[in-house]
Amino acid sequence: MSAAPPLEGPTRGRRATRRAARRRAPVRSVGGTLVVWLLLAVASTAWWPVHRDGSMVTAGVTAVVAGTAVALTGALGRLSAAVVGVLTVAVFTVTGVPAAVPGESAGLLPTGPGLVDLFAGVALDWKRLVTVSLPVGSYESLLVPYFVATLVATVTAVTVAVRASRPETASIPALVLFAAGVVVGPSRLDLSVATAVVLGGIALVWALTVRHARRAVAVATTVGARVPVWRSVARPALVGTGTVLAAAVVATGLGSVAPPTVGRSVARTDVVRPFDPRDEVSPLSAFRSYEEPGAADAPQLRVTGLPQGGFVRIATLDTYDGVVFRVGGDDGSSASGTFERVPTTVDVGDVRGSDVRVGVDVAAYRGVWLPTVGDLESVTFRGADAEQDRRSFFYDRATSTGAVVGGVGTDTRYDLEAVLPDQPDDEQLASARPGTADVPSPTGVPDAVRERVESTTADARTPGEELVAAVRWLTSTGYVSHGVGDDRASRSGHGADRIQELLTAPVMIGDQEQYAVAAALMARQIGFPSRVVMGFTPGGDVRRSSSEPGSAAAGPSGGATTLRGSDVTARVEVDTAQWGWVTLDPNPVLREIPDEQDQTPQPVTRPETVVPPPPVEQQDQDQQAPPQSDRETPPVPPLWLQVLLAALPWVLATLGFLALVLLPFAVVLLRKRLRRRRRRRAPTPRARVTGAWEEYRDALVDRGHEVPGAATRREVVAGAPGRGGAGLAALADRSVFGPGAVDAATADRMWSATDEAIASLADDRTRRQRWRAAVSLRSLRSAGWWGRRRPATRRRPSGAVRPSGTDRHDQGRPGAGDYDGPEAGERRGRPSEDRGEP
Structure with a gap:
């Protein structure tokens, strides 16, 4: 009774502390959740x-x-991490399809295909996200990465904010979410720097505020008086906020004054693209096939809405290697080799020009390249294969070139929204300056290109005037012949030997294929980045009148236009500092070709070394055909493979869901297995005996047996289910507190008896009860996650007086609150009063 008065003060202090903690809990939860x-x-x-x-x-x-709902439910119900994880997966399953895959939802309910896309997107959409051009909107299931990242970050952050001892660490999930957005985001900086500064500032201010508030509470608890909020929390928080803001201003200013000199590297700049243009044959190499008899008059495309004199682009070619002009550099470093899927629209806000809407129906045209107009803004496919074409469409912004993996066929129909860039006239072009576009350097350029530039631009004073003079020389000096039918002989191809022949022949004869390549190489010799554009235009850029045979059946501006094979053409684009990419037509007017003997040889010296030409034998033009043979009729997989591919997403989604559900249970079983192994392999026999007893005690706890924290071993086995508990307690007490040393045989006997006692606990229990005991978290919570049992003594408040009649030895007795284990016995230095019989 003499101990009662001294205990009154500490007890009242502990109760006051608990009441204060309960009062602060709602404020902490609401404040942490809002932050x-x-x-x-x-x-x-x-x-x-x-x-x-x-x-x-x-x-x-x-x-x-x-x-937030999942995290607060876990906090109010004191649920374990495994249960919170299962709730998160359940909420993700219910809300994921309407929120992240809205196209596959039935209102607010998920559907089977939607669930397949949802769970597959968790693993697969991260890579797909960096292979699609931005922005992606809600295209297919590409919202899944953001949704699942935000959901996991919310559950983790709110749980830490309302349950952890250091709630300021809840800012880490938000930082991870921000970093993930930067990694899958665009290569340009945009607002990432400013966002990072703001996010870091908020996290630091919150950390400072929480830290000072926790310190103020500790001081108030120690001294027993309230601490002024302004002095302990508000003032330090304001000072920290000012420091963070000052550092942010300085960092932002330095970033604006001295921006990074290298490009920003993100996931989409390093990922391997699903479509590589270097694997495709250059469409310019098949130019003459459109002029062959039968193909020249065959309708290739039917276009509606094409402006008067409009140009339909097939592909833009910017890499010349002395043999062929094609798309993309040899090493893939050129921007023209970057083809991405277009989920919604292409950003053309920086293009000045007129908007057009064009409809295209494919007739006889074949190939992987999709005909487009101007700078594409959006494409909408029509017809039975519209969805497949949309999924197979890739686009390169650098060259305004589109491609459909698998090829364009007769059933391909689509509508284009595009911008036709404004073009300068010849007078304005004379003042043009070379632009800074990055194009691959040409190789194998014949010497005749340099010599013709020098001879035709001698009177020009600026690069723009040199460019105009070179193009005018080609249009006024050359003659057009496709080398088919009754045309004058004209060899096809645009390799170095053919361009050398074109520029040095007494009579310059060729067609759009050769003139466009010659103009592009001459423009690069002058200093302008250049590229060749192949496509269709009414009349084919040979200045035919509409009454002549072979001309396009073109309607008025904005009407219907039928583009035939004879309407194929090639032009050149040059990059200027004032207008960007400017399209030039270097093709001569169609006119009669004079005889060669009436002409004076051109005064151009042939180079001493010429790039080795291709084989001398003339290639039969009948063999030239567009690269289409393998893309028109794709192989049909067998029926069993189609069924397997149709069922595979469902099987994978089911297995993934089961793996997510069973993962927490597997972690618990693995942890218990490792704990048992650590106890079984303890370094000393006495420690192994103690570990065997702890294993038995944890088995009782997992099966629902109430084990007080300060109970002795004999008290633990009192009323315990199973067999052999009393013997285990006696053997453990004798081994731990006995006068003699414990040998290895005793430890092995203890573990054998423990295994038998634990096995007897499963008697008369159902399979469900045994499974629940196996995955129970009771022993992990009571003994600590790593198996080190926490002491059961309560901390005495600072300044409390020890009750009279107690000393340090009394703490080891039953009910005193200390842990009755080997460490306790060794610390007391004497055997326990409750040990079993020897």
Whole structure:
């Protein structure tokens, strides 16, 4: 009784502390949740350039609300991490399809195909996201990476904010979400720097505030008096905020004054593209096949809405190797080799020109390259294969070239929205300066190119005047012949030997294939980045009147136009500092070709060394055909393979869901297995005996047997189920507190008896009860995750007086609150009063 008065003060202090903690809990939960929401909102701005659509806002709000509900439910119910994880997966399954795959949802309910896309997107859409041009909007299931990242970040951050001892670490998930958005985002900086500064500032200010508030609470608890909020929390927080803001201003200013000199490297700049243009044959090598009899009059494309004199682009070619002009550099470093899927639209806000809407129906045209007009803004496929064409469409912004993997066929129909860039006239072009576009350097350029530039531009004073003079020389001096039918002989191809022949022949004879390549090489010799553009235009750039045979059946501007094989042409584009890419037509007017003997040889010296030409024998023009043979009729897989491919996504989604559900249980079983192994392999026999007893005690706890924290071994086995518990307690007490040393045989006997006692606990239990005991977390919570049992003594408040009649030895007795184990016995230095019989 004499101990009662001294205990009154400490007890009242502990109760007051608990009451204060309960009062602060709602404030901490609400405040922490609001700060987490703010951090997640700021971090989500890094994902806005990726989607740039209202569907991203819907997905983000859904993920934050659902994740907060799961985290608060776990906090109020004191649920374990495994249970919270299972709830997160369940919420993800229910809300994921309407929020992240809206095209596959049935209102607010998920569908079977939607669930397949949802779970497959968790693993696969990260890579697909960096192979699609931005913004992606809600294209297919590409919202899944943002949704699942936001959901997991919300659950983790809110849980840490309301349950952890250091809630300021809840800012880490938001930082991870921001970093993920930067990695899958665009290569340009945009607002990433400013967002990072704001996000880091909020996290630091929150950390400072929480740290000082925790210190103020500790001081108030110690001294027993309240500490002024201004002095302990508000003032340090304001000083820290000012410091962070000053550092942010300085960092932002330095970044603006001295921006990085190298390009930003993100995932989409290093990922391997699914479509490589270097694997395709250059369409310019098949130019003459369109002029063959039968193909010249065959309708290739039917276009509606094409402006008067409009040009339909097939492909843009910017790499010359002395043999052929093609798309993309040898090493893939050229921007023209970057083809991406277009989920929504292409950003053409920086292009000045007129908007057009064109409809295209493919007739006899074949190939992987999709005919387009101007700078593409969006494409909408029509017809039975529209969905397949949309999934197979890739686009290169650098060259305004489109491609359809698998090829364009008769059933391909689509509508284009594009911008036709404004073009300068010849007078304005004379003042043009070379632009800075990055194009691969040509190789194998014949010497005649340099000599003709020098001879035709001697009177020019500026690069623009030199360019105009070179193009005028080609249009006024050359003659057009395709070398088919009754045309004058004209060899096809545009390799170095053919361009050398064109520029040095007494009569310059060729067609658009050779003149466009010659003009592009001459423009590069002058200093202008250049490339060749192949396509169709009414009349084929040979100045035919509409009454002549073979001309296009062109309607008025904006009407219907039928483009035939004879309408194929090639032009050249040069990059200027004032107008960007400018299209030039270097093809001569169609006119009669004079006889060669009436002409004076051209005064051009042939070079001493010429790039080795291709084989001398003339290639039969009947053998020239567009690269289409393998893409028209793709092989049909067998029926069993089609069934397997159709069922595979469902099987993978089911296995993935089961893996997510069973993962927490597997972790618990693995942890218990490792704990048993550590105890079984303890360094000393006495420690192995103690470990065997702990294994038995944990088995009782997992099976629902109430084991007080300060109970002795004999008290633990009192009323315990199974057999052999009393013997284990006696053997453990005798081994731990006995006067003699414990040998290895005793430890092995203890473990054998322990295994038998644990096995007897499963008697008269159902399979479900045995499974629940195996995955129970009770022993992990009571003994610590790593198996080190926590002491059961309660901390006495600072300044409390020890009750009279107690000393340090009494703490080891039953009910005193100390842990009755080997460490306790060794610390007391005497055997326990409750040990078993020897």
